[in-house]
Amino acid sequence: MLNYEAYDHLPVISFGYWDETLSLWQKQGHVTADEIEDFEESEKHKAIIAKRLGFDYDWGGHVSAHTEIFPYFPETVLEVYPDGKKKVSDIYGVIVLKSDDITCIPSEINHTLKDRQTWEELYLPRLQYTTDRINYERIEFEKVADAAREQPLGIHCGSMFGEMRNWMGVEGVSYLYADDEELYTEMIDTVGNLSYRLIEEVLKSGIHFDYAHFWEDICFKNGPLVIPNVFREKVGPHYKRIADLLNEHGVNIVSLDCDGLIDSLLPIWLENGVNTMFPIEVGMGRFHKTMAREVRQRASRYWWNG
DSSP, X not given: OTTSOOOSSOOOEEOOOOHHXXXXXXXXXXXXXXXXXXXXXXXXXXXXXXXXXXXXEETTOEEEBOOSOSSOOOOEEEEEOTTSOEXXXXXXXXXXXXXXXXXXXXXXXXXXXXXXXXXXXXXXXXXXXOGGGBOHHHHHHHHHHTTTOOSOOEEEOOOSSHHHHHHHHHHHHHHHHHHOHHHHHHHHHHHHHHHHHHHHHXXXXXXOOSEEEEEOOOEETTEESSOHHHHHHHTHHHHHHHHHHHHHTTOOOEEEEOOSOOTTTHHHHHHTTOOEEEOOOGGGSOXXXXXXXXXXXXXXXXXXXX
């Protein structure tokens, strides 16, 4: 479909479920305890639940290497407040406010990553290439299943900037560009180079991937959380390098998840090999006709199969 080929129907795709929702479905008898216990790790159980609910497949069925910090930081409770809320240093080193009875994105209070010292001591060692980051068991499973597979399979390519934004916060990463551009660039390059090496290793397996997928979430309702020209200069080359690698291995659908008003970053992604956007939040602003025209023109070059 994304290659403008004939298709028999539009797929209905699951995007995952809250843990509380799975627990409720279990109580109601729709899913079993075994199916939800290892839901995040079991592609078999994801497929069973998706089919039972009427979905064609689960979007989260990507093959991926661990492109984030590795190992994670130990989650530590720093303080418990009278109302039961907790001040927690999470697995990314972000200090957040959590509540046991509420599932949501927690409020950020502070960040461990602030400067070169904390980068070199705590984060850089956790962003080194190692084969422990790669799930070879999953790769072998997909190699065996490749010939008979009926559902699309993607390779997850990580995040070129969004994780860095998470580690430092919007304010922290914005000030870093002004205060220490050399460190800012080094951090982006470290993440980009690590992702490239891991993707390269997974692609060597010979598995046929139908698409590749990045995650960012670096836009808000009024626009991006990073200066577009800075994003083009610092981050664009890493997207281009990875997209070229994917294309060499026959992966021509390169998608990206970014919430918010993406208009000003969209040309940069298109220039550097990303050709499929998810989601398209039309309520986040007016998507101008000229931009829409540019998207169609650029996309047709990437997606046309001849």
